[in-house]
Amino acid sequence: MTLDRDLLDRIRSRAAGYDRDNAFFTEDLAELRAAGYLAPRSLLETARDQRLLAAHAPATALAVNMHLVWVGVARVLHDRGDTSLDWILEEAAAGELFAFGNSEPGNDLVLWDSLTTATPVEGGWAFTGTKIFTSLSPAWTRLGIFGKTPDDRLVHGFITRDTPGWRSLDDWDTLGMRATQSHTTVLEGAVVTGDRVARILPVGPNADPFVFGIFANFLLLIGSVYAGIADRALELGVAALKRRTSLKTGTTYDQDPDLRWRIADAALALDALAPQLESLAADVDGLADHGADWFRLLTGAKHRSTEAARYIVDQAMRCAGGGGYRADSELARLQRDVLAGIYHPSDTESIHSTVATNLLGPLG
């Protein structure tokens, strides 16, 4: 979709206030929803939209990412002939907001196991456990969760906001990405009804299309958000070099060969991101088959994007001089926001393990 220029400007104008006040992006969400931003579209379009949105408000984009991941999972399945999650596509088109309640404290197996229990009850499964970093906490209307059954299987499903048996702790106060309001969610017997169960899978790694859908959408959209942060940092770096003057030379810093090299180096890193993110997104949309290489390719794209974004923001900070270090500067906020990229799965260690396994086979 085409994000309206005025809407993007309004979203950018609100970002500093949400960050300062540690507030949820209520107004952004209302405007994005009204503009149809929550509705399904191809992964390539979604990735481009998210990059643009993140260049205006990183936290707004990151939080909306969680919704768009679920929509993308439903699309991946639909495009491969599985219509079981088509209801997500319909509800997203109608403006429902999906959040991603998967992360758990101390669960470094991420999707391959769960500390949450899923107990069979009449009509569904009752979930008890703690989910951390639930972005969109103040506003979601559908929450995707997963947990482990007594016979060691993993149930993935969705609750609605009016489902009894869950509460959100008002505990989000972080260095960056503050407007995501990713509170802890405590599940106390919340029931996922049978019609809202997405998958029941064995514990451990597997390449079920549902899992592939989560990885493909999550990693490429996370990569796109951080590429968007880098786009904006480069813009701010260039503007600073054109604006700042040197007493030594009597000219602006855009005439300084060292700083010209520095900003060019940032652009070189940035220019590498779009081709990889977009070609992989198009491959997901086009049902390309990368076989056993998929996880290496997808985790690699997330890794290169989040790490490059950190480098690019850092170069922009150096170009901007001390003004960029002020707490109220946009670059300072980008520096805090971009750091969050290192915490999203897959983390750097597990990415290297994925790639090493692809090259060398499993560790003996």
Ligand SMILES: Cc1cc2nc3c(=O)[nH]c(=O)nc-3n(C[C@H](O)[C@H](O)[C@H](O)COP(=O)(O)OP(=O)(O)OC[C@H]3O[C@@H](n4cnc5c(N)ncnc54)[C@H](O)[C@@H]3O)c2cc1C
């Ligand atoms: C801005 C942002 C938004 C995010 N949004 C989402 C989202 O919407 N949905 C989602 O599923 N994930 C989300 N994530 C979570 C992310 O995917 C990671 O799971 C999260 O960053 C934790 O990573 P970790 O494994 O490094 O942390 P951990 O080391 O697991 O630490 C996370 C928390 O758990 C506590 N903890 C660690 N070990 C234990 C233990 N054994 N017992 C009890 N407590 C423990 C820590 O003290 C800490 O408070 C988000 C992350 C960020 C940074």
